[in-house]
Amino acid sequence: MENNPDTEKASNYNDLEKMTTVDILNNINSEDKTVPESVEKQIPAIEKLVKEITEKLKLGGRLFYIGAGTSGRLGVLDASECPPTFGVTDQMVIGLIAGGDTALRNAVENAEDDTEQAWKDLQRYKISKKDVLVGIAASGTTPYVIGGIKEARKNGITTGCVTCSSESPLAEASEYPIEVITGPEFVTGSTRMKAGTAQKLILNMITTSVMIKLGRVKGNKMVDMQLSNQKLVSRGTRMIVEELGIEVKEAEQLLQKYGSVRAAVEAFRSA
Incomplete structure (x- = not known):
């Protein structure tokens, strides 16, 4: 063989x-x-x-x-x-x-x-x-x-x-x-x-x-993905909008501030 x-x-x-x-x-x-x-x-x-x-x-x-x-x-x-x-x-x-x-x-x-x-x-x-x-x-x-x-x-x-x-x-x-x-x-x-x-x-x-x-996916979303280009930033923003029901501009600000979808969502919910 x-x-x-x-x-x-x-x-x-x-x-x-x-x-x-x-x-x-x-x-x-x-x-x-x-x-x-x-x-x-x-x-x-x-x-x-x-x-x-x-x-x-x-x-x-x-x-x-x-x-x-x-x-x-x-x-x-x-x-x-x-x-x-x-x-x-x-x-x-x-x-x-x-x-x-x-x-x-x-x-x-x-x-x-x-x-x-x-x-x-x-x-x-x-x-x-x-x-x-x-x-x-x-x-x-x-x-x-x-x-x-x-x-x-x-x-x-x-x-x-x-x-x-x-x-x-x-x-x-x-x-x-x-x-x-x-x-x-x-x-x-x-x-x-x-x-x-x-x-x-x-x-x-x-x-x-x-x-x-290992918990790196939530629901069906890549909540810990690196925001290495505009496409991924836009995707992350959409995830936050869908998860929290907030406006796009606020979602963008959260994402930029906290660096990941997971962190942004957790920060919003704990505020």
Whole structure:
């Protein structure tokens, strides 16, 4: 299995270059439609990992993602979106990619093949038993990720993974594996497609559900979001108007004064 992960199986389609544009698009779309169903089958596994992460973060722990290539980029993306969305520190969810930040834009040769580098990268953040480490690898065979997960477990750190191959070395190494089997890609081995989509959906589910459980969402609103642009200021103002039934101008003033929807609403109600 290690030499032939599910994600490397030959495409169900052939002679792609002979297809019309609309056929290419329809066939990609047909494959993409299968992804949410594959994710749905893994909800029990996702739930177990989410509960572990939530408990650790409640006690001051952190969530780390490690990955290479597309998987690494998706982890960094998810981590980077938590502070503006939920108003948490950028040290609560941390994404690391094999090859460092350079690898976000460019392939770094052999970066994913080093079994020891992930643990070295994690050591810079003083990862400990209070934290959770989630490895992301479509094939489930990436040495960088597997090495990091194995070393973390040796050190008593809670581990999970998101992979798109069955019975992979990564899943075997992880305490809380999520194995979402997306099958062959439209372009053989191009895991930026279905596998990447599945990983993105799962990472969305993990951090969103954890942040809801941590109280970072009220009703259905991002009450702690960072007000980093005018669109978000306007959104925050609307939230306050809807919550308190006050005029827009007063809502704007409250938001500017207190810096977040939550703080503004609490200050108004306690006045």
